[in-house]
Amino acid sequence: MRVSELSRATGVPVATIKYYLREGLLPPGEQTATNQAEYTDRHVDRLRLVRVLREIGDLSIEAIGAITTALDDPSLSRHQLLGIAHRAISPFDATTHTNELEDVDRLLGQLGWDISADAPDRQGLADALASLRSVAGPISVDTFMPYAQAADALAAMEIAGLPDEGPSERAVEYTVVGTVVYGAALSALRRLAQEHHSASRRHGTPEH
Amino acid sequence: MRVSELSRATGVPVATIKYYLREGLLPPGEQTATNQAEYTDRHVDRLRLVRVLREIGDLSIEAIGAITTALDDPSLSRHQLLGIAHRAISPFDATTHTNELEDVDRLLGQLGWDISADAPDRQGLADALASLRSVAGPISVDTFMPYAQAADALAAMEIAGLPDEGPSERAVEYTVVGTVVYGAALSALRRLAQEHHSASRRHGTPEH
Numbered sequence: 001m002r003v004s005e006l007s008r009a010t011g012v013p014v015a016t017i018k019y020y021l022r023e024g025l026l027p028p029g030e031q032t033a034t035n036q037a038e039y040t041d042r043h044v045d046r047l048r049l050v051r052v053l054r055e056i057g058d059l060s061i062e063a064i065g066a067i068t069t070a071l072d073d074p075s076l077s078r079h080q081l082l083g084i085a086h087r088a089i090s091p092f093d094a095t096t097h098t099n100e101l102e103d104v105d106r107l108l109g110q111l112g113w114d115i116s117a118d119a120p121d122r123q124g125l126a127d128a129l130a131s132l133r134s135v136a137g138p139i140s141v142d143t144f145m146p147y148a149q150a151a152d153a154l155a156a157m158e159i160a161g162l163p164d165e166g167p168s169e170r171a172v173e174y175t176v177v178g179t180v181v182y183g184a185a186l187s188a189l190r191r192l193a194q195e196h197h198s199a200s201r202r203h204g205t206p207e208h
Numbered sequence: 209m210r211v212s213e214l215s216r217a218t219g220v221p222v223a224t225i226k227y228y229l230r231e232g233l234l235p236p237g238e239q240t241a242t243n244q245a246e247y248t249d250r251h252v253d254r255l256r257l258v259r260v261l262r263e264i265g266d267l268s269i270e271a272i273g274a275i276t277t278a279l280d281d282p283s284l285s286r287h288q289l290l291g292i293a294h295r296a297i298s299p300f301d302a303t304t305h306t307n308e309l310e311d312v313d314r315l316l317g318q319l320g321w322d323i324s325a326d327a328p329d330r331q332g333l334a335d336a337l338a339s340l341r342s343v344a345g346p347i348s349v350d351t352f353m354p355y356a357q358a359a360d361a362l363a364a365m366e367i368a369g370l371p372d373e374g375p376s377e378r379a380v381e382y383t384v385v386g387t388v389v390y391g392a393a394l395s396a397l398r399r400l401a402q403e404h405h406s407a408s409r410r411h412g413t414p415e416h
Contacts, residue, residue: 045343052339058299079410086399091266113404121396128393131260135253135385146365147394148401150358155401157354159409177343183398185336186355187391188329191294193356193363194387196321201367202287 003029006039010047017047023061025050025068049173057180063088067176078162078175083116085176089183092124100126100133103141111148158182211237214247218255225255231269233258233276257381265388271296275384286370286383291324293384297391300332308334308341311349319356366390 007014020026026046029037046068053059053067070076070084095101104125108115115122125144132139162175215222228234234254237245254276261267261275278284278292303309312333316323323330333352340347370383 048342052343056336056339077410079406082402082406086403090396090399092396108400111404113400114407115400115403119400119403121399124396125393125400128264128389128396131264131389132385134256135260136382144390144393144397146362147390148397150362151394151397151401152404154354154358155398155405159402159405174344177340179399179402181336181339182352182355183395185333185352186359186398187395188298188300188332188336189352189356189359190363190391190394191298191329191387192316192321192323192327192333193359194290194367195294195323195327196319196360197363197367198287198290199322202285 001039003037003039006043006047009044010051012047012051020047020050023065025061025064027072045173049177052177053180056184057089059088059180071173071176082175082179085179087120089180090120090124092120092127095123095126095130097126097130100129100141103129107141107144107148111152154182154186209247211245211247214251214255217252218259220255220259228255228258231273233269233272235280253381257385260385261388264392265297267296267388279381279384290383290387293387295328297388298328298332300328300335303331303334303338305334305338308337308349311337315349315352315356319360321360362390362394 001009003014003017006012007017012020017026021028026043029039029043032038050064050068053064059067066088067085070081076084101123104122107125108122129139129141129144132143158178209217211222211225214220215225220228225234229236234251237247237251240246258272258276261272267275274296275293278289284292309331312330315333316330337347337349337352340351366386
């Protein structure tokens with residue numbers, strides 16, 4: 001298909017498609033004339049993926065580029081790809097809160113989780129704990145335990161539900177989308193549940 | 209204390225403090241001379257709050273302004289304040305996915321949650337569902353049910369743990385911080401748990 005048809009099929013404007021091509025988020029089409037290229041269903045799938053990562057994940061062009069480059073590397077296992085996606089998604093830099101990082105590592109050890117030393121979310125948890133302490137005084141890292149247990153149950157379900165390891169590009173893309181979209185859904189559902197429980201408490205109505 | 213001491217007490221640079229004063233995120237100090245103002249412990253607390261909302265919540269100055277204005281309004285109940293904080297925190301605009309919004313409302317009805325019609329997270333869930341469908345085909349809204357149940361248990365614990373309704377500014381600030389910081393922690397913990405379960409699956413080691 002031509003670029004105009006690709007735009008119609010995905011709802012992404014032609015100018016945006018050309019920008020993604022320049023930034024390498026979308027592989028080039030097959031050149032059929034000096035100013036014309038042919039695109040395939042693979043481009044449609046990739047554009048939908050980029051769109052979801054932009055709109056729901058609120059990811060930068062750079063972060064999406066890291067993910068699409070990894071998707072196009074057939075030597076990566078699904079586990080490696082998940083690691084690259086997590087690094088692109090996580091908003092955290094190296095922490096300066098070394099006491100809190102020790103506390104977080106003790107929590108992860110208690111949970112028995114097998115986490116790589118450079119996982120940005122380890123640093124992010126240390127920053128979150130330091131922030132809590134800055135506004136609310138001494139708080140134990142155990143405050144995160146109910147959240148860790150809920151996350152553990154959800155992640156076990158998510159990983160068990162993935163199709164067996166294989167070269168299916170769609171399955172891998174779905175893993176990345178799932179991490180972003182279900183993450184956004186979980187955050188939204190927690191706030192909605194807070195609203196519900198806050199309303200119940202205020203009205204004195206029985207909890208469900 | 210002087211502005212330089214306020215900066216030392218909080219680690220926020222003087223130029224940033226002046227910016228927050230201009231934007232109304234921080235109430236003015238008491239003027240003691242033409243070019244000098246006195247600040248109190250209340251300013252220290254407020255600056256720490258703004259810092260956490262910036263660094264962990266990644267909120268815009270505008271969103272933080274909506275929260276601090278609400279904090280300074282003694283006529284608001286804690287439930288109303290939570291609603292204002294949720295609106296400032298939620299990254300979602302009005303959805304264009306009306307089919308998905310109907311599905312989300314059916315899910316919320318099934319859960320028995322009491323949600324206001326203009327909650328942005330309702331719209332956000334509809335967008336998330338539309339995104340999933342755009343990359344993965346027909347998917348039922350029930351895909352969110354395990355996330356909703358986990359969110360329900362966490363929110364019930366969070367709201368029950370709040371001190372009784374009262375004018376305590378610290379308690380209210382802590383509610384806002386908790387929504388942002390525990391939300392970031394939950395997202396980070398879910399990704400860490402995914403890494404753990406993905407590693408367990410790859411290595412064929414027993415799950416914990």
